[in-house]
Amino acid sequence: MLEITDLHKAYGRHEVLRGVSLAVRPGTIHGLIGANGAGKTTLINCLYGLETGFTGTVRAGTAGGKQVRDLTGLVPYEPYFYPRLTGREYVQFCLQARGRPVPDLGPWNQLLELPLDQYANEYSAGMKKKLALLAVLVQDFQFLILDEPFNGLDLEANLLLKEILKRLRDRGTGLLLTSHILGTLTEVADEASVLVAGRVQRHYAAAEFGTLEADLLAALHGEKLAHLRTLL
Numbered sequence: 001m002l003e004i005t006d007l008h009k010a011y012g013r014h015e016v017l018r019g020v021s022l023a024v025r026p027g028t029i030h031g032l033i034g035a036n037g038a039g040k041t042t043l044i045n046c047l048y049g050l051e052t053g054f055t056g057t058v059r060a061g062t063a064g065g066k067q068v069r070d071l072t073g074l075v076p077y078e079p080y081f082y083p084r085l086t087g088r089e090y091v092q093f094c095l096q097a098r099g100r101p102v103p104d105l106g107p108w109n110q111l112l113e114l115p116l117d118q119y120a121n122e123y124s125a126g127m128k129k130k131l132a133l134l135a136v137l138v139q140d141f142q143f144l145i146l147d148e149p150f151n152g153l154d155l156e157a158n159l160l161l162k163e164i165l166k167r168l169r170d171r172g173t174g175l176l177l178t179s180h181i182l183g184t185l186t187e188v189a190d191e192a193s194v195l196v197a198g199r200v201q202r203h204y205a206a207a208e209f210g211t212l213e214a215d216l217l218a219a220l221h222g223e224k225l226a227h228l229r230t231l232l
């Protein structure tokens with residue numbers, strides 16, 4: 001299990017996370033919902049060890065004392081690719097950095113259909129997202145953290161990715177997923193946490209997703225809704 005307990009993170013005087021706790025269990029998809037700037041990427045960066053200067057604990061609660069990063073693959077919000085590195089070389093680099101053997105990329109790329117011998121920094125936004133996905137899919141991670149993985153994907157890739165995520169979940173992978181596309185997120189997630197003003201405002205089990213949209217509208221746009229009622 002990936003566990004975050006009482007996480008606080010501030011940039012200067014700006015307190016972004018103010019006591020966040022959540023868990024990502026094996027064989028489940030945990031959706032993380034929040035407005036722009038709510039702190040989702042900051043939370044992911046703290047969890048993955050890309051941020052320092054936070055308080056609280058992040059840990060992989062598994063036997064063997066492994067660190068979160070040893071067990072977890074990350075697809076960042078904006079994957080970065082070095083210039084003059086092909087897609088294939090990028091994936092090879094990711095695997096070699098972890099001391100892992102480089103498998104045949106062909107079987108996974110039959111699904112993603114990337115031009116692996118072109119320079120990755122010349123890919124479109126959706127292709128870049130797919131390449132970052134490919135780099136984690138060819139590795140056998142216990143956990144995956146996916147920051148807006150559907151961003152930039154076309155309909156075809158979107159449908160395929162949902163299927164991939166569900167299959168990984170069914171094989172025991174624990175996934176933490178952010179998405180602004182509520183319908184997509186609730187379709188695949190087993191539970192969701194809503195981040196508001198640096199705190200988990202509410203945790204939802206899948207059975208409670210029916211009220212999620214109305215709750216979010218009320219929580220995020222209470223005043224605007226009242227104003228809208230005066231207009232329409």
Ligand SMILES: Nc1ncnc2c1ncn2[C@@H]1O[C@H](COP(=O)(O)OP(=O)(O)OP(=O)(O)O)[C@@H](O)[C@H]1O
Pocket residue numbers: 011016034035036037038039040041042043077
């Ligand atoms: N390196 C940084 N220095 C200063 N402030 C930062 C830094 N990174 C993030 N922030 C601030 O922290 C807040 C949370 O940002 P974060 O990127 O975590 O939000 P988010 O929920 O992922 O948003 P989005 O949905 O737009 O991706 C924002 O107000 C942002 O300006």
